[in-house]
Amino acid sequence: MQLNITFRQFGASDSLKEYAREKVDRVNRLLDRAGEAHVVLSLERHLHHADITIHSGAWILRGREKSDDMYASIDLAMDKIERQLRRYRDKLKTHHGKEKVHHRQDLVNSLKVRHDVFEVSEHRESTEPAEASQATTEASNDTAQAAESGIARLVRTTHLAIQSLSVDDAVMQMNLMNNDFYVFQNQQSHALSIVYRRKEGGFGLIEPHLPSEAVAATGT
Secondary structure, three states: EEEEEEEEEOOOHHHHHHHHHHHHHHHHOOOOOOOOEEEEEEEEEEEEEEEEEEOOOOOEEEEEEEEEEEHHHHHHHHHHHHHHHHHHHHHHHHHHHHOOOOOOHHHOOOOOEEEEEEEEOOOOOOOOOOOOHHOOOOOOOOHHHHHOOOEEEEEEEEEOOOOOOHHHHHHHHHHOOOOOEEEEEEOOOOOOOEEEEEOOOOEEEEOOOOOOOHHHHHHH
């Protein structure tokens, strides 16, 4: 397996590299077709983030976690991957044996979606003493009002390739990536669709729908 390890916001560490490699190799032995793995280790606001992605044939397994210790973050991220691998291991083997290129996949491969994640900072109460001057108070009013709704900061951007899948396989891919949603092309309807995890349990499906009048017009 080809393994790439990236360090962000702190210096590279040989011991962390070796630790991450051992963890990924252990999962690699459980996979029939493991192509490559990407490990991104970063330090943000004193928290250690581990983002691990493993490619197995057409499938992607992913685990992301953060903690006060980078070794612990790697363990937690890999635990997520291993749980999903144990859940879908037999199904992954079945799919590997029957993999075929869909006749529309060349067209779908040219489609990508961008997923931007933003962080909104919370408004903090002013700690100025009550006897502060009125001029200072008035000057800060605009800033306070703007901060009431929070300030959005772009945390990360991910570009996702669109695959042509059945709804069941899209749910499987969403779970393998430990995501709350997944964008795909529905093999049945050929529409760009989204499956998502519901708070109440289970999953939902979102896809375009033409009004009945428009469907009737296009059919005439």
